[in-house]
Amino acid sequence: MRVAVIGGGVSGISSAIQILEHLKSAGSPVEVTVISEAFSPNTTGDGSAGLWGPYLLGGTPTARVHGWSKQMHDFLQQIWLTEDACEAGVCLLPCIRLTTTTMDNDVFWKDIVYGCRQLTQKQLDELNVGRTKKYTAGMHFITYTSEPVKLLPYLMKRFQANGGKIVQQKIANLEEFISNSNYDVIINCTGLGSRECVKDGGMFPVRGQVSRVKANWLYYAFLDESDHGNYIIPNCESVVLGGTHQENDENLEVCSNDKKFIVDGCRKIVPGLEHAQHLCDWVGLRPGRGTLRLEAEKGGKKIVIHNYGHGGSGVTLAWGCANDVLELLKNELQVRKLTKSKL
Numbered sequence: 001m002r003v004a005v006i007g008g009g010v011s012g013i014s015s016a017i018q019i020l021e022h023l024k025s026a027g028s029p030v031e032v033t034v035i036s037e038a039f040s041p042n043t044t045g046d047g048s049a050g051l052w053g054p055y056l057l058g059g060t061p062t063a064r065v066h067g068w069s070k071q072m073h074d075f076l077q078q079i080w081l082t083e084d085a086c087e088a089g090v091c092l093l094p095c096i097r098l099t100t101t102t103m104d105n106d107v108f109w110k111d112i113v114y115g116c117r118q119l120t121q122k123q124l125d126e127l128n129v130g131r132t133k134k135y136t137a138g139m140h141f142i143t144y145t146s147e148p149v150k151l152l153p154y155l156m157k158r159f160q161a162n163g164g165k166i167v168q169q170k171i172a173n174l175e176e177f178i179s180n181s182n183y184d185v186i187i188n189c190t191g192l193g194s195r196e197c198v199k200d201g202g203m204f205p206v207r208g209q210v211s212r213v214k215a216n217w218l219y220y221a222f223l224d225e226s227d228h229g230n231y232i233i234p235n236c237e238s239v240v241l242g243g244t245h246q247e248n249d250e251n252l253e254v255c256s257n258d259k260k261f262i263v264d265g266c267r268k269i270v271p272g273l274e275h276a277q278h279l280c281d282w283v284g285l286r287p288g289r290g291t292l293r294l295e296a297e298k299g300g301k302k303i304v305i306h307n308y309g310h311g312g313s314g315v316t317l318a319w320g321c322a323n324d325v326l327e328l329l330k331n332e333l334q335v336r337k338l339t340k341s342k343l
């Protein structure tokens with residue numbers, strides 16, 4: 001069986017690994033190829049901090065997001081407990097989430113992260129000392145970052161070590177590719193690219209600009225959830241300062257006003273950043289959609305599964321969504337009786 005996964009971002013590589021490893025272990029002859037216009041370090045995830053946390057997912061049902069993100073958290077825990085943690089860029093990180101308005105303390109993911117606690121008034125008072133911005137609610141928890149610029153090469157190495165193939169190519173029209181290519185199964189993980197290649201008018205960009213600084217003394221994430229709040233997320237060698245979320249803005253250039261908002265805002269949260277060495281700025285377009293699309297197409301000759309529209313959470317959901325892609329594929333194979341009884 002020949003499988004093509006279109007898209008070499010975190011969703012595509014995760015889906016490709018799970019399909020390849022499952023079918024191989026089931027003894028099925030299988031060839032899995034990831035076909036993508038770009039690979040790491042040039043995908044949307046590569047500039048992100050890769051902090052675990054559901055964000056900007058439109059109306060995607062909470063129960064599904066909970067399941068997908070829990071699987072990714074479990075996957076990151078598995079990596080963190082091995083000698084691969086450093087290579088994969090997986091770090092365990094304490095986080096403080098703050099707001100100047102109100103905060104839902106019953107967030108649906110509080111059982112997934114470690115030790116999620118609401119900040120007491122005393123803790124908030126202590127935090128507010130010397131700040132012009134007074135936080136009114138907050139929570140503390142511990143979770144993972146998986147820095148995509150490290151995680152993606154790590155996952156690609158695992159995929160290729162198992163015989164997975166990589167082809168650099170842009171697919172202009174997925175329907176034509178499905179008809180004209182000799183793949184039996186096509187998995188679409190093209191993110192915002194689905195706007196063009198499957199003509200999905202529901203896709204829209206959510207622009208995000210961040211800065212990276214050197215601040216090795218900082219190992220706490222601060223997430224200001226107020227409207228137009230800033231965030232500070234340490235990675236292995238740098239700290240990500242954010243950020244913007246501008247819907248329908250396609251501008252890939254670094255914007256100086258956004259940079260000022262980011263740098264000034266983060267310095268207000270952690271004044272020591274004033275002297276941090278600036279490393280770079282980066283802009284990416286999150287693949288926004290009313291709801292994430294994860295489904296098999298009905299009725300075609302070939303098996304076609306879509307997995308795109310992960311908004312601001314593609315890293316957080318990658319392993320869980322990839323698992324659902326595999327389950328959909330197994331169902332489709334059974335329905336079509338293309339597979340052996342082992343599957």
Ligand SMILES: Cc1cc2nc3c(=O)[nH]c(=O)nc-3n(C[C@H](O)[C@H](O)[C@H](O)COP(=O)(O)OP(=O)(O)OC[C@H]3O[C@@H](n4cnc5c(N)ncnc54)[C@H](O)[C@@H]3O)c2cc1C
Binds near residue numbers: 010
């Ligand atoms: C500033 C910023 C910060 C972020 N921070 C986080 C975070 O901390 N945690 C988190 O979970 N998420 C975060 N995100 C969101 C996350 O980066 C995305 O949700 C994620 O990258 C989506 O992954 P994807 O694989 O679905 O899409 P992408 O990463 O966009 O990958 C799509 C792939 O498909 C390829 N492609 C597209 N069209 C075609 C085509 N026609 N033919 C062939 N190939 C094609 C592309 O080249 C690319 O390889 C952040 C995003 C931004 C912009």
